[in-house]
Amino acid sequence: MNIVFSTTRQWNPGDEFILMGCINLLSQHIGDFNPIIYNRNPQTRRARKFDIIKAIDNKLGKDFVEKFLDNSVKDRLPMDYADMVVFAGSPEWRGRRMTKLYSSILEHKLPTVFLGLGTSGKFTFTDENFTENEQDVFRKALLVTTRDKDTKEGLAPIEAHHIPCPALFSSKESRVVKTVKKIGLMYGTDSAVACNNVSSKTYQYMIEVYNKILRDFGSDYEIEFVSHYIDELSPFKDDFKKEKIRYSYDAKDYLDIYNRYDLVIGYRVHGIGISASMGIPGIMISHDERSTTVKGFLADMVNVGTEYDELHTLIRDTIENIEQKSRAIQAHKEETRDTYLSLFKNTIPT
Structure with missing residues (x-):
């Protein structure tokens, strides 16, 4: 076909x-x-x-x-x-x-x-x-x-x-995350082109909380940043001079990029999604109505402007319960797969 x-x-x-x-x-x-x-x-x-x-x-x-x-x-x-x-x-x-x-x-x-x-x-x-x-x-x-x-x-x-969004199946393989060693933070700016940028409010909020996450969790966990769009690479050098950022022009490379982490945090809905497809829990920084999609990835969510203490507590709780959350995502993925395939069987000829 x-x-x-x-x-x-x-x-x-x-x-x-x-x-x-x-x-x-x-x-x-x-x-x-x-x-x-x-x-x-x-x-x-x-x-x-x-x-x-x-x-x-x-x-x-x-x-x-x-x-x-x-x-x-x-x-x-x-x-x-x-x-x-x-x-x-x-x-x-x-x-x-x-x-x-x-x-x-x-x-x-x-x-x-x-x-x-x-x-x-x-x-x-x-x-x-x-x-x-x-x-x-x-x-x-x-x-x-x-x-x-x-x-x-x-x-x-x-x-x-x-x-739930089909991005939950972007990876064929998944794993159980038993402990957190590496955390991935999704970086974005207000200076990228339209539809690949964020508001100035969202950008400033992320810069603020990411610096605090680096301060509070950086000594216990390896932390890296992830960029989805080329316009983000230049300003990153000014915002986080000493930190490492990962990026690729090829979307399929993000399977390897996100698989490096045991927990992901950020504003990209489908960065959370591709991670969930591999069994990796996520915390969404919600900045518009589309963020509700991450409920289908079993991700936790905080709104732009949420007090950092609340986010800090959520990160700490997620780390402590990471295996339980990872196993829940895997079970959810299999249940959702069965739902899709059942619908396909009844509607799409082979």
């Missing part, structure tokens, strides 16, 4: 963690298949309301001005090779960037699956929020799952299932 996955490549590693989980889950149900991506990277697939370059190309009927050379689904070539389309999570599963994909699904009558849909706010399944094509595809979908309750409620006319 040729399965087209809606995702991003070289943009937000979290999207690719979700993709990895979707592929691992579907492989258990379907077996081997060819993964193809519909790349929503904004550098590759722009979403401008008025795009002069695209208008010229549309008039000429070919990519005359701007070449589409990305190794992914092209706008002008038919998707007649596809056997199924899978929307692999992420809040961006509708809108201008997705127009080509929805029209192709309808044109070629492709079976469609939505896995782990999330949102950053409430909405309704109406003409105000969905195009006619989007509504048509949703109504014909084989399966729809959501990772938060707001999305499930927004899709009320559709039979949607609220299940």
